[in-house]
Amino acid sequence: MWTLLAVALSAxxxxxxxxxxxxxxxAWIAPIPVLLVAFRSSWRKAAPAAFAAYFFGGLSLxxxxxxxxxxxxxxxxxxxxxxxxxxxxxxxxxxxxLPGWAAAFAFPAAWTSYEFLLSLVSPxxxxxxxxxxxxxxxxxxxxxxxxxxxxxxxxxxLVPSAIAVAWSRRRVAAxxxxxxxxxxxLGYGIIRLQTRPQQPGVRVGLTATDTGVGAxxxxxxxxxxxxxxxxxxxRIAHLAAEGAQVVVLPEKFVGVTPSDVDAxxxxxxxxxxxxxxxxxxxxxxxxxxxxxxxxxxxxPDGRLILEYEKHHMLPGPETGYEIGxxxxxxxxxxxxxxxxxxxxxxxxxxxxxxxxxAVQWGVAICKDMxxxxxxxxxxxxxxxxLAVPAWDFVVDARLHSRMAVVRGVEDGFTMARTAQQGFLTxxxxxxxxxxxxxxxxxxxAFLVADLAPGPGATFxxxxxxxxxxxxxxxxxxxxxxxxxxxxx
Numbered sequence: 001m002w003t004l005l006a007v008a009l010s011a012x013x014x015x016x017x018x019x020x021x022x023x024x025x026x027a028w029i030a031p032i033p034v035l036l037v038a039f040r041s042s043w044r045k046a047a048p049a050a051f052a053a054y055f056f057g058g059l060s061l062x063x064x065x066x067x068x069x070x071x072x073x074x075x076x077x078x079x080x081x082x083x084x085x086x087x088x089x090x091x092x093x094x095x096x097x098l099p100g101w102a103a104a105f106a107f108p109a110a111w112t113s114y115e116f117l118l119s120l121v122s123p124x125x126x127x128x129x130x131x132x133x134x135x136x137x138x139x140x141x142x143x144x145x146x147x148x149x150x151x152x153x154x155x156x157x158l159v160p161s162a163i164a165v166a167w168s169r170r171r172v173a174a175x176x177x178x179x180x181x182x183x184x185x186l187g188y189g190i191i192r193l194q195t196r197p198q199q200p201g202v203r204v205g206l207t208a209t210d211t212g213v214g215a216x217x218x219x220x221x222x223x224x225x226x227x228x229x230x231x232x233x234x235r236i237a238h239l240a241a242e243g244a245q246v247v248v249l250p251e252k253f254v255g256v257t258p259s260d261v262d263a264x265x266x267x268x269x270x271x272x273x274x275x276x277x278x279x280x281x282x283x284x285x286x287x288x289x290x291x292x293x294x295x296x297x298x299x300p301d302g303r304l305i306l307e308y309e310k311h312h313m314l315p316g317p318e319t320g321y322e323i324g325x326x327x328x329x330x331x332x333x334x335x336x337x338x339x340x341x342x343x344x345x346x347x348x349x350x351x352x353x354x355x356x357x358a359v360q361w362g363v364a365i366c367k368d369m370x371x372x373x374x375x376x377x378x379x380x381x382x383x384x385x386l387a388v389p390a391w392d393f394v395v396d397a398r399l400h401s402r403m404a405v406v407r408g409v410e411d412g413f414t415m416a417r418t419a420q421q422g423f424l425t426x427x428x429x430x431x432x433x434x435x436x437x438x439x440x441x442x443x444x445a446f447l448v449a450d451l452a453p454g455p456g457a458t459f460x461x462x463x464x465x466x467x468x469x470x471x472x473x474x475x476x477x478x479x480x481x482x483x484x485x486x487x488x
Contacts, residue, residue: 006033007053014057017133021060027133035164038092050088055081097482100174104165108157109474116468123315125370135402139189141431144409145458147467197452204416205239206424206447208250208439216252216284222260229264233271240275242448250420251282251389273302278332282389292322295363306330310365328363359453366390369404379411379461384453392422401425411461413454429454
């Protein structure tokens with residue numbers, strides 16, 4: 001009976017904290033019941049209990065995985081649950097072979113290692129990370145600037161692991177190292193959050209509409225494509241009237257073909273020139289084979305200065321698209337008094353040099369933000385404000401926006417993200433949501449804010465995934481040391 005209750009408690013806590021749920025306190029409780037069962041039971045009992053706890057808790061991810069067939073969704077959840085069972089067995093092994101303080105590190109090191117290694121090979125990057133349940137806990141989130149996402153995962157699993165070990169061993173001292181580390185991490189976060197922008201901001205406008213999103217795939221209706229382009233041109237004028245100097249439009253809001261590409265590009269060139277704003281617009285380009293998902297950047301004088309190609313595609317809907325090879329960088333000219341670099345041809349994802357010392361901007365597209373290594377490349381190139389055209393799936397709007405927010409904390413840049421069927425979000429380099437609105441339930445959404453640039457490259461930007469690899473080494477070390485010790 002106790003085992004069933006423990007499984008139910010852990011499953012319930014995971015269900016409301018991971019994936020789309022996002023009730024962050026539950027993630028700190030979720031592992032404790034099933035770990036206590038594992039520490040007091042045989043592996044034959046511990047393994048199925050752990051599997052059941054995470055499988056049923058993971059059902060909250062079922063809707064998030066909508067692009068997969070039902071059978072594949074079930075298989076994915078079962079695979080993750082099997083890994084979780086293996087991690088719990090590693091923790092059980094450590095408790096029986098190692099001192100309590102050391103055993104407490106086995107569960108967080110093993111789970112963080114799994115998430116880290118998975119992100120290196122998964123086409124979805126970090127999408128299923130437990131760390132995203134903590135994006136509202138800003139003091140904790142700041143550790144991402146040092147360790148990347150993996151430090152958040154580690155802390156949120158270390159504390160419950162230490163509680164379970166201390167409870168099982170009846171030794172409160174087993175809690176000490178975990179509590180000291182957690183306090184240091186939170187203290188660092190509180191101090192970092194005191195930082196305020198040192199440079200003046202730039203006024204940025206976001207806009208999106210969920211009406212007629214299918215226009216991105218209409219290749220036989222140039223009249224429709226032009227009407228979508230003109231509608232967005234009107235929205236650019238509206239945002240410019242509110243003082244916007246840069247306007248970010250969604251991902252793939254219009255499909256362009258060889259017959260209408262020149263006309264549609266001209267619409268946005270004219271709109272940028274008329275309003276004296278920098279425009280970032282997402283196109284679904286059918287002008288070449290394979291298709292291309294691009295973000296076009298038009299300068300205030302109307303010139304096309306950058307054509308960025310998305311690097312990380314969504315498996316299924318974007319399978320077969322051309323994959324971009326370089327981050328998109330540009331220095332926007334803010335208003336008519338700013339001169340432009342002499343460039344007769346648009347740059348395709350090549351770094352731009354701002355001769356007047358303006359803040360370096362970058363542009364990425366939607367799923368690019370699921371991958372820390374790609375975002376880190378922007379931080380390494382000095383980007384301090386990132387524009388992100390995006391397209392979400394309504395139900396994942398908040399989660400996907402927060403995944404992007406974490407990238408800003410990791411690499412020190414402010415973000416302006418525009419998603420159709422999602423959120424329009426401004427966030428700073430500390431994970432604070434500066435302004436946000438939804439594109440759903442309205443005919444058209446607008447958002448304007450003054451954005452100060454982020455501080456730039458962080459410790460994580462400079463040294464990368466050092467903490468993820470440290471966790472992998474730690475697991476190997478704990479298991480190796482445990483094999484040399486006698487079971488308790």
